[in-house]
Amino acid sequence: MNAANRTASTAAANAVASSLVGRRQRSVGARLFLFYLVFSTGFGLVALAVLLGTILVDGLPFLDLTLLTGAPSSNPGMAGARPAILASIMVAIVLVATALPLAVATGVYLEEFAPRDRWWIRLIELNIQNLAAIPSIIFGILGLAFLVRGLGLGPVLLAGALILGLQMLPTVIIAAREALRAVPASVRQGGMALGATRLQVVWREVLPAAIPGIATGSILGLSRAVGETAPLLMVGAATFVSYNPGLLTQYTVLPILIYQWMRLPQADFQGLAAAAIIVLLALLIAMNGFAIWMRNRHERKW
């Protein structure tokens, strides 16, 4: 062995030796860290399992055909949730059609096209973050004043869905911006070096790469919106509606019905409320399932 090789192999041996020693010292901290990580993940999962467990135990005996096809009633033997189920589905559809594109468009503009250093851009950013903290009930007050009365829509499903959409905007915008920001600049630079315009690069390269993050934000925002009660109550959602809702009719949604049933004195209504919760969760899982599929399809490693 010549001198260089000897130096190299000594250095390698030293490195291995020190890493072995270091590994034992580091491993306590690393093990604690791993415990913290598993505990964190497990906490959420256990909480969910307990929650679902109690709901299923209380609700399954009441999950029958009458609940799915019948109209609400003050008689627990006859009460169903059909109008509320349909209204919740319709609200979700309106949200996906209006709030989601609006939020993504805002995120794209702010992240890709807006000039960075202007004061009004900073103001918009601050504004969006602040909107995320506004309690849902204030959106209700806003909706009552401007949509229901101001625009004259009345206490109809469209007004309620639009208000939930406004409430949902900040979550999706913030998630979309972070998703866009995470796309490496090399993607944009490469595209433009090849002669594409900025818009083309965004539409063809950046946005598809950001879909997983946008999907996550959409899941979180949509789930919350469909589960809201307070703003809709302020905007005039009813608690008893026996007919199937349309965009411009009065309506009631599953969370409101659940809240109402939980407060009634008859014990059966508690069980019916739990069963309605199961239906709502099934709805949410179905919606999320689609978004998750989209997310997995567009997953990329950089």
Added chain:
Amino acid sequence: MAANTNLPLRDRSTALIHGRKRTGERVVIGTLASAAIVSILVTIGIVLALLGPSLEFFRDVSLGEFFTTTTWAPLFTPPRYGVVPLLTGTLSTTFWACVICLPLGLGSAIYLSEYASRRVRAAVKPVLEVLAGIPTVVLGYFALTFLTPLLRSIGWQVDIFNAFSAGVIIGVLLLPTVASLSEDAMKAVPSSLREGSFGLGANRFQVSTRVVVPAAVSGIAASMVLAVSRAIGETTIVLIAAGQLAQTTLMPGDAVETMTAFIAATGSGDVSVGTIAYKTIFAVGLTLFVITLALNIVAIRMVRRFREVYE
């Protein structure tokens, strides 16, 4: 790498190309810009809706009385209008929510992003997101009928309504938000950084904490600020589980009333619209708005300072 970041990234890129944008493009970009305007309109709308009745309220109740009295009893006779109990109520529940969702959310995110196999991640992440979809009504009742009795059975004599149960459950609600968004941010860190670190002999602990998390801090911080904001604004859970007894206390086992719970209860109750009692809703709402605005200004400044640019 970080030397020439004086020019914003976008301008550096377009400096390579000169020439006008096509008109079609202008239209599209204009449409996108108007989308951003919507958020401004919403805030203006909220401020307008809140300001009028609030000003009327403050004509009858002085600002000093509002912010310094420690009794909140607007619907009792005689009425007292000190907002301090509501502030401590909100503070108490938000604190416990953050204790749960921030560290545990981040921990879940790191685990899913750096340690878990692809299959585990693909299974666990959507399941956690189901947690975010549980209606707040359900979580409120869960806090009241499951968590509080549980705490009492292990010996902690909390009130039937208490800030701790409500706060913890809010934390559980927001844990998926922090976890999912942080995890997306970490997943998007270029693997070249990780590989380089592993190549230098670092173990997973070091790579996660010293390389990936700092690289993803923008997304992580954004998710945390979002979670704190939502914890402050959470209405239904606190209404059901924290109580409606406005008392100035920071003890977790005590019943409290948060600003949001007060607004929700009074807004949908039997109070006559147009009375001072009703206008308290707007005054409290405006106070909440100002507080979260201040918090967000601070948060944005801090995040901006610590953001790193890679590539």
Added chain:
Amino acid sequence: MLRKLIGIVALVTLAVTVAACGGGRSGSAESAVPVSLDTSISGAIVIDGSSTVAPLATALAEQFEASAPNVTVTVGTSGTGGGFEKFCKGETDVSDASRAIEPDEEAACAANGITYKTLTVANDGIAVVTNKDNTWATCLTTDQLAAIWEPSATAKTWQDIDPAWPAESFKLYGPGTDSGTFDFFTEVVNGEEGASRTDYAPSEDDNVTIQGVSGEKGGLGYFGLSYYEQNTDRLNLLQIDSGGGCIAPDAKTVQDGTYTPLSRPLYMYISDAALERPEVKAMIGFFVANETSLTKSALYVPLNPDQLKEAEALVDLGTS
């Protein structure tokens, strides 16, 4: 292989779930009121207001819709105050109320040209309840009730109220300050609406009050009678003595007013403009004709003869 396993597990879970479904309801699926169909009238009626009166409005809405299939009735629960606000803006036809309309609300209606009729629709009693293990207190005088609940109350234990009673500390529960029940109770017990001690556990949900009282030996709470009647095995009902002896609340004593001062009427306010429409007239007529079974199905106390006479007069007024 793993995928197949997951698939099998999912299928089994689904099967178990479906098998476990249903069968939990007790009670009949029969409607309470004999129904004769009238398809000639049609329209939409909007009811909003108190969540206390809502069960009755809901019962009325469904039964009336069953008998007049071309009419739709919706019921909202914006609260008595919120209901009046919408009513006086002309946005609703009927306003449910657990208290009488207040002067500023009357003024708002007058300013918008809304005139209305007041219909007493049911009687409700406020039940004062204690824990099942509370063996010492069976009857409270109104003075004792005031001593417990007034704003300046200092009573911390049951012994402070009556020295013969044990020194079990109070745990007080009740409705929230925004509730009509709170307004009513404080007015009749303490003499002024909103006058109450502040250190009790208020709740939007009376079921929670039940839970609280049944979990604390020294517990005391108050809420609408219907909530007690659904939970008689968990609570003790107190009799109230307002000077004429201890009276327990039940359908009879609430209806004829002997259970005082904690009996209250529940109202529906109907705008005159709405009363001119045939479907609204028909609905009110339907209510008056079937009020006993409707109030009972909503767990309230039916109208006494005087109130019924007033209601019938209103229907005649409407149809003339």
